[in-house]
Amino acid sequence: MNDRIRHFFELLYLLVQKDLKVRYKSSVLGYLWALANPFAFALVYFVAFKIIMRVQMHNYSVFLLTGMFPWVWLTNSLSQATGSYRNNASLVKKVNLDRAVLPLGNVAHEMVHFCFALPVLAIFIYFTGGEMYGAWLWQIPLMILLQLAMVYPVALVLALSNVYIHDVEYLVGIGLSMLFFLTPVVYPVTMVPTAYRHYFEWSPLAALIENWRSVLLHGSVNMPMFMHCVTVAIIVAVLAVVTYRKTASKLGELL
């Protein structure tokens, strides 16, 4: 059993290393691409909302970036992981490996990217008049674990269901772009009309992003929101274990 767990993490390590190497080797800018995506998105929304629509908000650029980085990790890992069985059909069919590792590889790869980008984000916060908190040393790892615990089970369920119904891949793409606007990434919850506020109180993604902001901008973890996220993480984990138990052994013949 111990051997199996160690092997699981060794394989995960090699898979993530593979993705990182491939990503960095084959491009000229390499590491900078980890930053390009969230910065480019933030720039677009900054132009749209701050310059064109003139949102009245102090330090909107930092506000945008602190939401954008965790969001990019979330969307990239979910959309990649959804195809992780279908795109690795030969691994699933020809090698008897622990199948749970494949979607986790995608999520972990994007997590490493997110971690690489964090120092740049911190410097950006500092130079735009923000503060760097010592408490980040435990708060940020905690938030990373929280997001991992929320995202991985969902990624696993999506990857498994995509084997049964191919359309899941497309639905995930559409769903994620809708969720982007239903989550306070580019706007603060305070701007939402009170009539719709209850949705944002319920939404675990809103709680996650808000909590990231609370940590990055104010150096404090919002406990009620944190517990809300933990509850959701436990629910999706149970769902994922049940789905995995039911379907994982059938993947070999479905692909």
Added chain:
Amino acid sequence: MSAIVQCSDVWKRYGKPARGIKELLVGRRKVVESRYAREWALQDVSFEIERGSAFGIVGHNGTGKSTLLSLLLGTILPDKGDISVNGRVASLLELGAGFHPDLTGRENIFLYGSILGMSLAEIRAALNSIIDFSELEGAVDNPIRTYSNGMIARLGFSTIIHAPVDILLIDEVLAVGDSRFKEKCRRYLHEFKARQGTLVIVSHEMETLADMCDSGMCMNMGQVVVKGEIHKVLAQYQELMKFSNARKKGEVV
């Protein structure tokens, strides 16, 4: 007791899952009538393989041989019956499943080794020996997209034989690399057997099977036609081929 692989009354049927929302909504697909569309891919298959022996499986294409290997490997599960495999299995079904073209040979050895179930320590210990066996010393630090198919197959074969494995499943891939390397592989597989390794070989090459195997079985339409000593099995298979060729001619006329 010395049987390392034991299959008793194994049945396997492939479900026909809906392949998308459209099919879920529109409903059933057309039923195709052909010998590939029979209900059971494997019917009542039983056999056992002794430790340290080589077992050959022959039969037409689409007769269930590869399904059987997948069952032994454990990537699919039987619908009925029991399969017991008492050892670590690796397959030469697809050499280099999991290789990435942009990684170097060396990096791919690590990735592939781990996919095959080796620990990092085992891979590090075997690394030089793997590279030696593959005879790719000069190329091992180049990305494998620059390799020829033969070189990729060599790397895959060299890695897999260094994995601590008790049973090797071989599906039509004894044709690895040039004739010299093929000979090297053949010698290696004999050695593997001599060390009490077990081989399960699917092939259409009668000579290979006669050379490597001790026992075997012939399959047709998912059923075992004959099993036992390899020469008897091969003779029976040739009879079957003749018979089905004759029948096909009959159909044409």
